[in-house]
Amino acid sequence: MDEGDLVLIRAQILHDLGDLVPENYRTVAGPGIGKGRADWMLGRILAKKKSLMTERQALACQILLLLGLYRVANDALAEKKARRASEQIPSEKKTDEETELRESGNNVLFFEYQLRQYLTLYSMHLPKNKGHALTSLIVLDGYEPGSVAVSTPKIPLISSPPANSDEEHLAALFDPLTRAGIAALFNMIDKETWKNYFERAARNGLINARQQGLTEICYNPFLVGEWLIKNNTNCTRRQIDQKLANNLPRRSRSMKELFTGENDTHLYN
Structure with a gap:
């Protein structure tokens, strides 16, 4: 997924969520918080309002959470790769470095797959033209935007968002x-x-x-x-x-940013 796709998805998601998004969110989630962490935090906040949401909005909330998780994982992987390219790593530490790089890559793939699944399901709730325009490059194969059914997808597809799925993704770390x-x-x-x-x-x-x-x-x-x-x-x-x-266990340490950060006080209120 490239940044352009993520920006388009995020814009559609925030439009769908409308007034459910806290008014102070856009000012608080500024330079002090990375894009991934900001979206993840907003997803957690909105998850508490799922009883007020339509099915489409509940899916949008889940996608926002996954966007945050994917961004954080991808940023952590990019940082590790950049550090590896710029530093001379002692031979005795290369194995550990390669293991961490592989684990970070697995995190990215896991959250990307989850995001693709939810985007595919979400697209079924969009008008046909929006479904194609928004997600043609990143949804799973074998579906028709704007339809109510999936035709023999190549990858097993979720049929509906599970209860507390936002917590399940985080618990898996x-x-x-x-x-x-x-x-x-x-x-x-x-x-x-x-x-x-x-x-x-x-x-x-x-x-x-x-x-x-x-x-x-x-x-x-x-x-x-x-x-x-x-x-x-x-x-x-x-x-x-x-x-x-x-x-966090070693396999999830690249996701530490999700649980740390500055300027979070207002989002917790």
Whole structure:
């Protein structure tokens, strides 16, 4: 995907979302925040308003989130490639450097594929001429813009946006942790409180963050963080994001910008 395609898509998306976009967004998401992080943050904000959206707007919201994820991943990959080209890397570090480069490339491909899927689905809700003009270069093969069905696509296609799909994409950046690991990560909460949270997981909703680990039941750090923001008044978005940023697994470290950055205060209000 080139920058021109992304700009056109973004313009259509923001037009569709209309008054749902916060008035202060365009001034806050300025030079202090990269384009990718700004779009990702706006996508997260708008995801809370999905009950007010049409199906087309809900898809637009998801695409905005994925645009942000794709931009951040692609920028991180470009930065790594530029650094590799300009620096002399010691032979003993070349293997690690190549591994990081490959992992960054995998992140780009993953988010690009997700973005293509949602664009294909979104295009079915657009007038035929807009569907062709906006997405002819980047949607999946085997569909007709403006139609209501997909004809034998070459790549398996999502049929509708899953519930909380924005959270699923972000949760996928993290590896599951044991209960002890979760308590150690979010150590601003005492161990006794965590014990009560885990024991009552089925009743308090924490069970929705549970994942099966290799040998025992684990929890996804991102989903736990989202749960804490909703259920513990002492936990702020900024606090949780900082914890997550510092504990990304190696395969996702190139996405750290999503959870850090300056000038975010107004977007959290």
